[in-house]
Amino acid sequence: MTAQLIDGNAIAAHIRAEVAHRTAALQARGIRPRLAIVLVGDDPASQVYVKHKANDSTQTGLVADLERYPAIFPEAELLARIHALNADPAVHGILVQLPLPKHMDAHRVIEAIAPAKDVDGFHVANAGALLVGRPGFRPCTPYGCMKMLEHIGCELAGRHAVVIGRSNIVGKPMALLLLQKNATVTICHSATRDLAAITQQADVIVAAVGRRNLVTADMVKPGAVVIDVGMNRDADGKLCGDVDFAGVREVAGWITPVPGGVGPMTRAMLLVNTIEAAERAAAHPTPG
Ligand code: NAP
Numbered sequence: 001m002t003a004q005l006i007d008g009n010a011i012a013a014h015i016r017a018e019v020a021h022r023t024a025a026l027q028a029r030g031i032r033p034r035l036a037i038v039l040v041g042d043d044p045a046s047q048v049y050v051k052h053k054a055n056d057s058t059q060t061g062l063v064a065d066l067e068r069y070p071a072i073f074p075e076a077e078l079l080a081r082i083h084a085l086n087a088d089p090a091v092h093g094i095l096v097q098l099p100l101p102k103h104m105d106a107h108r109v110i111e112a113i114a115p116a117k118d119v120d121g122f123h124v125a126n127a128g129a130l131l132v133g134r135p136g137f138r139p140c141t142p143y144g145c146m147k148m149l150e151h152i153g154c155e156l157a158g159r160h161a162v163v164i165g166r167s168n169i170v171g172k173p174m175a176l177l178l179l180q181k182n183a184t185v186t187i188c189h190s191a192t193r194d195l196a197a198i199t200q201q202a203d204v205i206v207a208a209v210g211r212r213n214l215v216t217a218d219m220v221k222p223g224a225v226v227i228d229v230g231m232n233r234d235a236d237g238k239l240c241g242d243v244d245f246a247g248v249r250e251v252a253g254w255i256t257p258v259p260g261g262v263g264p265m266t267r268a269m270l271l272v273n274t275i276e277a278a279e280r281a282a283a284h285p286t287p288g
Contacts, residue, residue, distance in 0.1 A: 001222060003252040004152075008144075011151050012264035016060050019271045023061035026278055033278035034063040035093040035119065035270075036085050040078060041071035041101045050097050056267050062274055065091075075104045079112050086114040089286055092278035093119035095270070116280065119273035122169060130176050137273050142174035144265030145206060145227050146181075152254055154204065154225055157182035162199050164188045164215070164242070165208035170229055174206050195219070207242035217247035225254040229262045 023033055035057050039050045050066060057064035069078065078096075085091050094117045100106045110118075115125035121137035129136030138146075149156065161183040165171035175185045183204065188195055199205055199219040207215050208229035220226060230242030241258030249255050256262055 001251065001253070003226070003249040003255040006148050006152055006225075006227070006254055006256045006261060008148065008256060008261040008264045011148060012144075012268035015147065015265075015268040016056070016271060019062075019268075019275050020060040022275045022279065026275075026282060027061065029282065031278060031282050032063050032090075033061075033093075033275055034065065034091050035095065035274045036091050037064060037066045038069070038078070038081070038085075038094070038096045039066065040069045040073050040097075040104070043099065046097045046099070052267060053095065053270060056271060057274070060271050060275075062271065071101045073101075075109070078104065078109060082109070082112045086112075086117060089281070091117065092281050093117055093274040095120050117277055119270060119277055121173070121273065127168065127173070130173055133180060137276070138177065138269075139169050139173045140269035140273065141170050141208075141229060141262060141266045142177050143269045143272075144262060145174060145229065146177050147269065148227065148256065148262075148265060149204070149225065152225070154254070156204070158184065159203035160184050160186070160201055161204040161206065162186045162188060162202035163206045163208065164192075164195070164199070165206075165210075165229070167208065170208040174208065174229075178204070178206075209242050211242055212240055213242075213244045215243040215248060217244065217251045220248050220251045222251055223253035224251075226252045226256070227262065228256050228258050231258065231263070 026033055037050050054064040054066045085094050094113050096109055110122045115123045118126055118137055121139040126136040161178040163171050163175045166187050166189045175187045178185050186198055196219040200221055202224055204225045206227045210230050212232040226248055228241035228243040232240050234240045239259050
């Protein structure tokens, strides 16, 4: 069997078109959806990410304000800036690019963002909302993975989903979103024994570790859906995921490529969360 490709670029393009449509509807009412993107320091990868996020935003009609601060920027000043953005009714979404410089407490910074503007979905209020099944912002990467599963018509109820990785931004929220759809979920991590024995039973595998070739063909049940979140470099410096793509695609039913899979979906879901924030603000404007 050769797996069908889940084309993240194509699905993301479709989602961006929907966001552009929703943005135009708000603009027609005199509201300009606005995302503040805050970058502290000069991490090269972060600089590329924020540029992409700002470009994606403007291409869908959202206003993106990119604020850059030096690596030595004091945490107190960053917190003051976040409080000002929280209080500004013209700003609908706030994103602080991670990682932050070492002298800053990333938790404290993220918790300073108003949950209603936390379009990354990292605030504990949004994490808690996901845990108890209440509305809130979902972290963009697992949210994008769910959209991919939805797109291919993957029925999750009663199926066994195995998530490899348990980070707060990918693995844990991914597991909760799958659970919400009534999948039977197993979470694996660095202390998991016999990973292959677990993945071999999976109808859906989500690999979110950051280790090249972690998932090989012998670990995959024929016909399974394989979502590869990992971002690594191969020996030639080319971007690759956690899954041995060439081998696994001969066994799986569906598979995401890297690049062109989860990455573009993550970027698209940030736009979805931002337009959602603007729509909610428009529906419940703050007095004054
Ligand atoms: P992370 O915080 O480093 O978490 C990695 C997880 O993998 C941890 O839970 C760790 O377990 C687990 N792990 C490590 N070695 C393992 C092993 N041998 N077997 C099973 N589990 C193992 O990373 P992250 O932020 O979740 O990101 C994961 C990967 O996704 C990275 O490659 C990252 O670049 C990529 N990513 C991609 C996107 C995208 O848009 N495509 C977005 C976000 C992240 P412990 O908890 O026990 O340490």
